[in-house]
Amino acid sequence: EDKVVQSPLSLVVHEGDTVTLNCSYEVTNFRSLLWYKQEKKAPTFLFMLTSSGIEKKSGRLSSILDKKELSSILNITATQTGDSAIYLCAVASNYQLIWGAGTKLIIKP
């Protein structure tokens, strides 16, 4: 059965810290891996990683796909209170997306 597992489930750090969120997967016919940020209700897109694009960066956020280890990490450097959110990982397999349960990140001032 296809599955996506995120760790940790929750994380509390202080402003300015660097955090690393993990996403591991077991899916058939991997197509891509996506990261989303969910603050209040609507998840917003962060990155999409594929076999041809295994590393993405945008400002303080970056993500790497490790196809050998079947995992991905999302790094956030110099965290700010506005980074507090649930970070969701999803893997596209065949014609569907399989979602992880998310990592709840809390940034303390």
Added chain:
Amino acid sequence: EADIYQTPRYLVIGTGKKITLECSQTMGHDKMYWYQQDPGMELHLIHYSYGVNSTEKGDLSSESTVSRIRTEHFPLTLESARPSHTSQYLCASSDPQVGEKLFFGSGTQLSVL
């Protein structure tokens, strides 16, 4: 501005009522989805559509139905709401030409008493 809209944002209703959750997008996307999400849990796909007059059930068993008469509109209907339907419902759309990148609406938080 291209976007995806859901109404209502919050809904509290009694058991047995029929309800329709609205979802509209102005991006011209062919593919649309309905997800159910409980706190701390994964998103579960309940319905999706490849385009007009196309609807499919997702992996989560649901007592809801959907319709897709227009590209931009993808409403979800519960014929008889029950407390077990209490959850957040998220609508999304995507452009298959761009891959699996989904655009989400703000969600409807449904509470059935």
